[in-house]
Amino acid sequence: MIKVGIVGAAGRMGQALIRACLGTNGMSLTAAVERKDSPAVGKDAGELTGIPRLDLPVIGDLRKAISNLDVVIDFTRPDATMEHLAICREYGKRIVIGTTGFTSEQRATIEHSARDIPIVLAPNMSVGVNLCFKLLEIAAKVIGEQADIEIIEAHHRHKVDAPSGTALRMGEVVAAALGRDLNECAVYGREGYTGERERKSIGFSVIRAGDIVGEHTVMFADEGERVEITHKASSRMTFAKGAMRAANWLMDKAPGIYDMQDVLGLKT
Numbered sequence: 319m320i321k322v323g324i325v326g327a328a329g330r331m332g333q334a335l336i337r338a339c340l341g342t343n344g345m346s347l348t349a350a351v352e353r354k355d356s357p358a359v360g361k362d363a364g365e366l367t368g369i370p371r372l373d374l375p376v377i378g379d380l381r382k383a384i385s386n387l388d389v390v391i392d393f394t395r396p397d398a399t400m401e402h403l404a405i406c407r408e409y410g411k412r413i414v415i416g417t418t419g420f421t422s423e424q425r426a427t428i429e430h431s432a433r434d435i436p437i438v439l440a441p442n443m444s445v446g447v448n449l450c451f452k453l454l455e456i457a458a459k460v461i462g463e464q465a466d467i468e469i470i471e472a473h474h475r476h477k478v479d480a481p482s483g484t485a486l487r488m489g490e491v492v493a494a495a496l497g498r499d500l501n502e503c504a505v506y507g508r509e510g511y512t513g514e515r516e517r518k519s520i521g522f523s524v525i526r527a528g529d530i531v532g533e534h535t536v537m538f539a540d541e542g543e544r545v546e547i548t549h550k551a552s553s554r555m556t557f558a559k560g561a562m563r564a565a566n567w568l569m570d571k572a573p574g575i576y577d578m579q580d581v582l583g584l585k586t
């Protein structure tokens with residue numbers, strides 16, 4: 319059995335991850351971790367998730383469990399993930415990171431840590447979104463040069479980072495396929511007297527509303543026609559199952575940084 323520790327256990331994703339872990343053959347939920355002052359600490363991980371008792375109390379410090387884990391799954395906040403990553407590195411443990419919103423310095427630290435431990439880092443663990451990344455590469459190569467490219471994403475009212483990690487990755491995929499640098503061509507929202515659209519810009523629009531789980535559209539708009547590639551998640555279980563797949567895949571991997579394209583065998 320693969321011994322799994324879930325950090326951010328009381329969160330929206332944490333609860334889905336607990337259910338996904340319990341439903342995955344060969345995986346054993348060994349630790350459920352929250353921040354140390356969370357009201358969830360001490361509560362039963364099953365009851366917290368709305369399922370029967372697991373007799374596994376939520377703990378407030380990953381260090382208390384790390385020696386007994388094979389892999390840590392972290393969907394929390396960037397600063398918290400950096401702390402958990404440091405603990406995994408110290409103890410030589412694998413980590414699957416689903417958190418989004420890292421600064422470029424934090425990303426560099428994650429990449430540096432991958433010299434010592436195997437890491438899956440992916441802004442979206444659903445199969446469908448990862449398939450969309452491949453479709454976007456094709457679309458960008460076929461019509462990207464002449465089309466105006468706009469990325470629109472919508473998420474629930476509680477989401478704290480924008481644009482979503484997935485939308486940013488979509489932008490990176492499209493920009494790379496066209497030989498552009500996203501840092502130079504991205505336009506994040508428009509307001510006031512903007513002037514005409516820059517030909518080679520990639521625009522981002524963000525919606526935060528209600529309980530939307532996660533929706534992404536990339537629009538390639540030419541004159542006379544447009545192509546839209548859209549993904550709509552209707553349940554967080556799609557991300558949670560992807561994270562279990564990533565954790566299982568990571569078990570025999572050497573230290574390094576991997577993403578869901580590696581896990582799903584989509585790298586060309």
Ligand SMILES: NC(=O)C1=CN([C@@H]2O[C@H](COP(=O)(O)OP(=O)(O)OC[C@H]3O[C@@H](n4cnc5c(N)ncnc54)[C@H](OP(=O)(O)O)[C@@H]3O)[C@@H](O)[C@H]2O)C=CC1
Nearest residue numbers: 326329330331352353393394398416417418441442443557
């Ligand atoms: N890669 C993917 O496929 C997906 C990625 N995500 C990303 O996952 C992250 C979490 O999303 P979501 O579950 O909706 O957010 P939530 O706010 O619901 O959950 C985050 C949890 O992490 C907890 N937390 C914060 N700090 C710590 C800490 N130091 N130690 C342990 N736990 C901590 C929070 O506790 P508290 O609330 O008490 O602060 C909270 O329970 C986001 O970055 C989101 O973008 C989401 C879905 C899919």
Ligand SMILES: O=C(O)C1=N[C@H](C(=O)O)C[C@H](O)C1
Nearest residue numbers: 418441442477482483484532
């Ligand atoms: O915060 C969320 O909910 C989600 N975050 C991820 C992102 O930022 O891309 C993935 C998913 O869309 C849900």
